[in-house]
Amino acid sequence: xxxxxxxxxLGQDGAARLGRINTPRGEIRTPAFMPVGTAATVKxxxxxxxxxxxxxxxxxxxxxxxxxxxxxxIARLGGLHRFMNWDRPIxxxxxxxxxxxxxxxxxxxxxxxxxxxxIDGSKHMLSPERSMEIQKLLRSDIVMCxxxxxxxxxPRERITESMELSMRWAARSREAFGDxxxxxxxxxxQGGLEEDxxxxxxxxxxxxxxxxxxxxxxxxxxxxxxxxxxxxxxxxMLPEDxxxxxxxVGKPGDLVGAVKRGxxxxxxxxxxxxxxxxxxxxxxxxxxxxxxxxxxxxxPLDEDCTCPACRSYSRAYLHHVFRAGEILSSMLxxxxxxxxxxxxxxxxxxxxxxxxxxxxxxxxLAQQAEGDIAPV
Amino acid sequence: xxxxxxxxxLGQDGAARLGRINTPRGEIRTPAFMPVGTAATVKxxxxxxxxxxxxxxxxxxxxxxxxxxxxxxIARLGGLHRFMNWDRPIxxxxxxxxxxxxxxxxxxxxxxxxxxxxIDGSKHMLSPERSMEIQKLLRSDIVMCxxxxxxxxxPRERITESMELSMRWAARSREAFGDxxxxxxxxxxQGGLEEDxxxxxxxxxxxxxxxxxxxxxxxxxxxxxxxxxxxxxxxxMLPEDxxxxxxxVGKPGDLVGAVKRGxxxxxxxxxxxxxxxxxxxxxxxxxxxxxxxxxxxxxPLDEDCTCPACRSYSRAYLHHVFRAGEILSSMLxxxxxxxxxxxxxxxxxxxxxxxxxxxxxxxxLAQQAEGDIAPV
Numbered sequence: 001x002x003x004x005x006x007x008x009x010l011g012q013d014g015a016a017r018l019g020r021i022n023t024p025r026g027e028i029r030t031p032a033f034m035p036v037g038t039a040a041t042v043k044x045x046x047x048x049x050x051x052x053x054x055x056x057x058x059x060x061x062x063x064x065x066x067x068x069x070x071x072x073x074i075a076r077l078g079g080l081h082r083f084m085n086w087d088r089p090i091x092x093x094x095x096x097x098x099x100x101x102x103x104x105x106x107x108x109x110x111x112x113x114x115x116x117x118x119i120d121g122s123k124h125m126l127s128p129e130r131s132m133e134i135q136k137l138l139r140s141d142i143v144m145c146x147x148x149x150x151x152x153x154x155p156r157e158r159i160t161e162s163m164e165l166s167m168r169w170a171a172r173s174r175e176a177f178g179d180x181x182x183x184x185x186x187x188x189x190q191g192g193l194e195e196d197x198x199x200x201x202x203x204x205x206x207x208x209x210x211x212x213x214x215x216x217x218x219x220x221x222x223x224x225x226x227x228x229x230x231x232x233x234x235x236x237m238l239p240e241d242x243x244x245x246x247x248x249v250g251k252p253g254d255l256v257g258a259v260k261r262g263x264x265x266x267x268x269x270x271x272x273x274x275x276x277x278x279x280x281x282x283x284x285x286x287x288x289x290x291x292x293x294x295x296x297x298x299x300p301l302d303e304d305c306t307c308p309a310c311r312s313y314s315r316a317y318l319h320h321v322f323r324a325g326e327i328l329s330s331m332l333x334x335x336x337x338x339x340x341x342x343x344x345x346x347x348x349x350x351x352x353x354x355x356x357x358x359x360x361x362x363x364x365l366a367q368q369a370e371g372d373i374a375p376v
Numbered sequence: 377x378x379x380x381x382x383x384x385x386l387g388q389d390g391a392a393r394l395g396r397i398n399t400p401r402g403e404i405r406t407p408a409f410m411p412v413g414t415a416a417t418v419k420x421x422x423x424x425x426x427x428x429x430x431x432x433x434x435x436x437x438x439x440x441x442x443x444x445x446x447x448x449x450i451a452r453l454g455g456l457h458r459f460m461n462w463d464r465p466i467x468x469x470x471x472x473x474x475x476x477x478x479x480x481x482x483x484x485x486x487x488x489x490x491x492x493x494x495i496d497g498s499k500h501m502l503s504p505e506r507s508m509e510i511q512k513l514l515r516s517d518i519v520m521c522x523x524x525x526x527x528x529x530x531p532r533e534r535i536t537e538s539m540e541l542s543m544r545w546a547a548r549s550r551e552a553f554g555d556x557x558x559x560x561x562x563x564x565x566q567g568g569l570e571e572d573x574x575x576x577x578x579x580x581x582x583x584x585x586x587x588x589x590x591x592x593x594x595x596x597x598x599x600x601x602x603x604x605x606x607x608x609x610x611x612x613m614l615p616e617d618x619x620x621x622x623x624x625v626g627k628p629g630d631l632v633g634a635v636k637r638g639x640x641x642x643x644x645x646x647x648x649x650x651x652x653x654x655x656x657x658x659x660x661x662x663x664x665x666x667x668x669x670x671x672x673x674x675x676p677l678d679e680d681c682t683c684p685a686c687r688s689y690s691r692a693y694l695h696h697v698f699r700a701g702e703i704l705s706s707m708l709x710x711x712x713x714x715x716x717x718x719x720x721x722x723x724x725x726x727x728x729x730x731x732x733x734x735x736x737x738x739x740x741l742a743q744q745a746e747g748d749i750a751p752v
Contacts, residue, residue: 044707069671321416321417
């Protein structure tokens with residue numbers, strides 16, 4: 001196992017890239033999907049099970065962890081990996097996005113953001129320097145720059161100011177991160193849906209130099225078409241030899257379209273959150289397990305899926321435990337959804353390797369459009 | 377694997393018995409603790425994990441399953457084992473106890489009980505005949521007689537009437553159960569804390585003849601001392617060559633005291649329910665994981681325990697996920713509690729086999745009295 005962070009491109013098909021990130025904590029096959037472990041747990045999953053779905057890396061949330069149990073406590077307990085029993089790579093976000101989306105009263109200045117905890121109302125501060133400090137206390141493998149972005153649509157002026165502030169914060173993040181062998185710092189491109197602002201942001205980040213680059217400020221209300229519009233040019237503005245990460249995305253179709261456009265990494269709460277609300281992702285589209293049509297259905301969710309929910313249970317059972325509010329429902333459906341996402345990523349990696357990404361995408365879209373099997 | 381139900385006594389130490397129940401679905405080592413799978417799931421546990429804790433048999437609740445998803449639906453789907461993915465033995469209760477404890481409006485007659493569902497208010501009926509029908513639809517391995525019992529304390533007259541009604545229902549249950557090879561029917565002794573009524577009840581049951589006998593009507597508010605008082609004589613009134621089952625019991629100390637008095641089987645929601653509320657059973661007594669003293673404690677719950685919660689997590693982590701309301705908290709603490717209960721049963725089985733039950737009980741009580749390790 002390598003002692004430093006590196007990215008190797010293993011193949012390309014159109015703009016879609018097959019690659020491998022090496023870290024001292026293990027390899028990350030790209031394109032990669034990172035399940036979200038907000039409060040030091042991927043909800044309703046033991047980490048062994050998350051690994052079984054095929055995940056190489058998890059995402060942890062700086063905002064949640066700094067509030068509870070605090071980064072200092074996690075550091076005293078040996079870091080986030082040991083705390084949550086996951087010894088493979090962890091990427092942590094910077095806290096910036098969630099401060100803006102989860103807290104009510106907050107104050108944004110050049111220095112950073114002060115805000116009140118959504119848990120107990122206590123007052124806190126995040127800045128590039130504090131965010132780096134927290135992510136280091138967590139012993140994150142991939143650290144994200146502290147940034148800020150508006151929900152879309154937003155006036156161009158607001159997007160410009162926000163992007164420029166984020167670029168100044170990116171430089172301060174780089175400075176505060178310093179030299180930390182084996183760990184990576186990723187910059188985050190901003191600029192909303194404005195191509196020229198995306199270009200300026202990319203230029204600023206490239207001048208600072210990062211170990212990887214995220215496309216930020218998307219999946220914030222703009223819709224898939226607008227997002228793909230940005231992804232038609234944004235990844236190409238970033239260095240070819242570094243991983244590209246699309247933050248907070250997305251639905252299965254978003255992932256396929258983004259990989260096609262040159263994205264290497266993703267994170268999203270969708271598969272785990274949907275597992276708890278009974279929304280199931282399958283090769284034939286979304287299945288709502290709470291629907292009465294499943295009550296007597298002896299068939300699995302997806303007869304070709306090898307996850308525990310599909311291997312051992314009928315739709316009727318999954319419907320029953322969901323309706324009864326049983327914890328097992330969240331456990332099984334989250335497992336299935338994460339398994340499906342990882343299988344989708346593996347399918348894309350195989351297709352890129354085989355030079356058949358266009359064929360893969362066509363089959364994916366056709367199957368999704370087909371819809372669920374007919375009721376019994 | 378045998379095709380019929382049988383009980384073999386393998387050893388005895390005082391009144392404590394070591395044994396084995398054989399069923400077509402597998403062996404049950406006694407004394408046995410049966411985790412409760414109320415709504416066709418042991419809450420927060422996959423059945424594979426329940427088995428890993430050492431459980432040979434689960435309990436299913438007729439009352440809950442008849443209301444949702446209904447016994448008829450489970451039968452159409454191949455029976456309860458297949459429905460819930462547990463292929464080992466299942467004991468089902470008769471529904472009688474829960475109708476009396478969970479429903480508001482109900483009417484008790486010689487024929488049976490009519491009641492309204494606690495889920496949707498719909499009207500239902502249970503009688504010895506209907507209870508047998510439901511338990512057969514579920515394909516239960518050990519079927520319980522339909523009975524009725526008052527909460528204690530209760531007037532002697534009420535206890536007498538109730539016991540006599542239950543004995544008439546026991547005869548009707550036996551008749552309705554008929555001949556079902558490989559499956560067992562257990563009678564239930566009633567009579568509250570009254571030795572003469574317990575004797576009459578046992579006499580009535582022995583005249584009918586069952587494959588096993590439960591001591592019912594305890595753990596309903598009488599306290600441990602009164603319960604042990606009954607257990608000093610009640611098991612001895614039941615046939616020696618059949619398993620004896622103490623229903624709905626109990627705390628670890630209850631189990632040890634009851635095994636000492638000749639009980640072979642137990643069921644209780646306590647370990648699983650407590651897992652969800654943060655009450656942890658350990659060899660050194662109960663630990664409340666929500667207590668702030670655990671927030672920075674890097675030690676496992678019990679350093680000698682081999683369950684996943686103790687093997688891979690600190691008290692600090694378990695405290696954190698409990699406080700954060702994470703599903704993983706219920707998953708890990710339920711697993712630990714069930715593991716502890718099964719280890720306790722194994723310890724008792726070993727002690728009976730070695731003729732050292734008195735020594736085991738003394739060590740158990742001393743360790744429990746010692747209390748939790750000192751805070752860090």
